[in-house]
Amino acid sequence: MNMVSNKKRIKNLLSFFHSTGMNDFNEKVMKVLLFGCGVFSILITVGIIISLFSEAIAFFARPEVNLFTFFTGTTWRPLSSNIVPENFGVRPLIRGTLMIAIMSGAIAIPLGLGSAIYLSEYASDRVRNIIKPLLEILAGIPTVVYGYFALSFITPLLKTVLEENLGIDVNFFNALSASIVVGVMIIPMVASISEDAMRAVPRSLREGAYALGATKFEVSTKIVVPAALSGIIAAFILGISRAIGETMAVSIAAGSTPRMTMNPLDSVQTMTSFIVQVSFGDAPSGSINGQSIFAVGATLFAMTFIMNIISQTFIKRFREAYD
Amino acid sequence: MEANILPSVKTQNEEIILSTKNASFFYHDKTAVKNVTLNIKKNKITSFIGPSGCGKSTLLRSFNRMNDLIPGASVEGDVYYKDQNLYKSSIDPVKIRQQVGMVFQKPNPFPKSIYENIAFGPKINQFQGNMDELVESCLMKAALWDEVKDKLNESAYALSGGQQQRLCIARALAVFPDVLLMDEPASALDPIATLRIEDLMNDLKEEYTIVVVTHNMQQASRVSDYTAFMSIDRDRIDERIGVLVEYDETIKIFTNPKNKETEDYITGRFG
Numbered sequence: 001m002n003m004v005s006n007k008k009r010i011k012n013l014l015s016f017f018h019s020t021g022m023n024d025f026n027e028k029v030m031k032v033l034l035f036g037c038g039v040f041s042i043l044i045t046v047g048i049i050i051s052l053f054s055e056a057i058a059f060f061a062r063p064e065v066n067l068f069t070f071f072t073g074t075t076w077r078p079l080s081s082n083i084v085p086e087n088f089g090v091r092p093l094i095r096g097t098l099m100i101a102i103m104s105g106a107i108a109i110p111l112g113l114g115s116a117i118y119l120s121e122y123a124s125d126r127v128r129n130i131i132k133p134l135l136e137i138l139a140g141i142p143t144v145v146y147g148y149f150a151l152s153f154i155t156p157l158l159k160t161v162l163e164e165n166l167g168i169d170v171n172f173f174n175a176l177s178a179s180i181v182v183g184v185m186i187i188p189m190v191a192s193i194s195e196d197a198m199r200a201v202p203r204s205l206r207e208g209a210y211a212l213g214a215t216k217f218e219v220s221t222k223i224v225v226p227a228a229l230s231g232i233i234a235a236f237i238l239g240i241s242r243a244i245g246e247t248m249a250v251s252i253a254a255g256s257t258p259r260m261t262m263n264p265l266d267s268v269q270t271m272t273s274f275i276v277q278v279s280f281g282d283a284p285s286g287s288i289n290g291q292s293i294f295a296v297g298a299t300l301f302a303m304t305f306i307m308n309i310i311s312q313t314f315i316k317r318f319r320e321a322y323d
Numbered sequence: 324m325e326a327n328i329l330p331s332v333k334t335q336n337e338e339i340i341l342s343t344k345n346a347s348f349f350y351h352d353k354t355a356v357k358n359v360t361l362n363i364k365k366n367k368i369t370s371f372i373g374p375s376g377c378g379k380s381t382l383l384r385s386f387n388r389m390n391d392l393i394p395g396a397s398v399e400g401d402v403y404y405k406d407q408n409l410y411k412s413s414i415d416p417v418k419i420r421q422q423v424g425m426v427f428q429k430p431n432p433f434p435k436s437i438y439e440n441i442a443f444g445p446k447i448n449q450f451q452g453n454m455d456e457l458v459e460s461c462l463m464k465a466a467l468w469d470e471v472k473d474k475l476n477e478s479a480y481a482l483s484g485g486q487q488q489r490l491c492i493a494r495a496l497a498v499f500p501d502v503l504l505m506d507e508p509a510s511a512l513d514p515i516a517t518l519r520i521e522d523l524m525n526d527l528k529e530e531y532t533i534v535v536v537t538h539n540m541q542q543a544s545r546v547s548d549y550t551a552f553m554s555i556d557r558d559r560i561d562e563r564i565g566v567l568v569e570y571d572e573t574i575k576i577f578t579n580p581k582n583k584e585t586e587d588y589i590t591g592r593f594g
Contacts, residue, residue: 208431214444
């Protein structure tokens with residue numbers, strides 16, 4: 001009895017929603033709400049870009065700095081009391097950033113590609129179903145934990161191996177230690193995107209190669225990897241661009257000494273760790289220090305933005321390949 | 324069982340290149356094909372016909388161990404290439420596949436140039452000779468040379484479906500196989516391209532043994548010397564177990580089949 005009346009009530013309710021007038025109204029409300037969600041995220045992004053670039057422009061408008069020495073100068077001493085353009089050369093920061101990005105890429109690209117080949121071509125479904133989630137957990141570890149790991153494990157290890165046994169000076173804060181953890185941090189991303197690209201290579205291509213007497217290794221490296229190459233390159237670029245933008249682990253492990261060095265065992269400062277350093281200090285807003293982080297941030301934004309666009313083009317090319 | 328009928332051997336000097344003895348094929352626990360015994364003759368075209376799901380492709384793919392690539396696939400009984408028992412543990416399937424080549428249902432050229440498609444197999448097999456000559460001769464044999472000789476460095480994807488399939492045949496020839504397995508090689512092609520593939524098969528049988536799976540009975544009757552009719556085991560129809568019903572010269576299968584089921588299928592009463 002109760003069931004029946006419940007059913008009736010639900011039926012009434014449904015017919016209420018389904019009555020054309022109500023339906024139309026709901027549709028309109030939902031449309032506006034969803035549109036709002038979309039617009040909201042776009043507005044926030046636009047706001048960030050505006051605030052970033054307006055402060056950066058204000059920085060470059062100052063008489064104490066100029067755009068040319070900013071991009072060509074080799075000394076970055078923004079906190080010095082001697083405020084001259086020569087102290088605002090961003091190249092040490094860019095070099096520190098690129099050094100860590102390249103070294104971490106040198107770690108993450110081969111390991112990430114290797115694990116992608118393993119997962120896509122060699123692993124059984126069962127093994128893949130265990131390893132892939134594990135890899136993704138690795139991607140979920142907070143980056144500050146990686147930084148701490150670098151300081152408490154990698155750096156002491158480097159000191160034992162290089163300094164005590166080989167007599168090579170290792171700075172307590174050094175680019176190599178930071179690069180190793182950043183490299184490990186971006187392996188899951190490189191592996192996961194590369195694996196997706198490789199799995200998208202049609203099975204028929206693999207069979208065609210096997211039927212010619214190719215071994216599994218030849219099929220993987222000579223057919224699957226080249227066929228998925230644009231997706232794999234996109235994974236590399238996204239990984240590197242993540243390394244460029246990485247902040248916490250690098251600030252902790254590489255220190256904060258802006259320096260034009262090629263020695264990975266020296267302390268360096270990256271663009272992101274400079275921003276952290278100033279943000280944590282008490283640089284008043286509107287001061288030259290406060291504004292310098294926006295100039296650095298805008299440069300960083302431009303770098304990662306360009307890299308992401310390049311990787312998008314690669315992904316698009318890759319999508320077209322088998323249509 | 325009636326399923327294991329050997330073709331009547333007329334001339335003793337016809338050499339047998341592939342054969343199975345009581346071979347059964349399984350995917351996990353499911354029996355796909357049961358108890359097949361047949362001999363395939365050298366430099367002839369043998370076609371496998373029969374309704375969908377009766378295991379024609381499974382049987383075909385056992386001759387170069389392509390079934391190994393499917394997880395859960397297993398074999399009982401014996402499959403021979405010449406005098407080698409293909410499923411013996413000492414056999415390297417990679418070596419077998421160089422001798423028993425394969426052409427697939429859907430053309431599957433590599434996303435490389437036409438030239439590189441042909442050169443891929445010889446390269447991985449450490450071919451020492453003149454690659455340009457080999458590429459040319461394979462494309463000639465596959466009746467594709469004239470159409471592509473001016474664009475060898477263009478992508479294979481720029482070719483039409485029929486051209487792509489002939490490229491795949493040329494590619495298979497480049498590793499010097501004895502046998503070509505063809506799994507419905509013309510089913511994705513238009514009638515004109517289909518005829519060209521059939522002509523090509525006829526030319527190729529001078530040098531190669533061809534085994535072809537086809538759904539097209541006209542095709543089987545046009546191109547093949549021998550025909551194997553496969554079907555579902557009627558006694559255990561729910562399990563869909565493939566069996567070999569009749570195997571004989573094509574002309575006999577199509578004009579005077581011994582088995583009622585073959586006749587029904589040939590005349591279009593089922594399948």
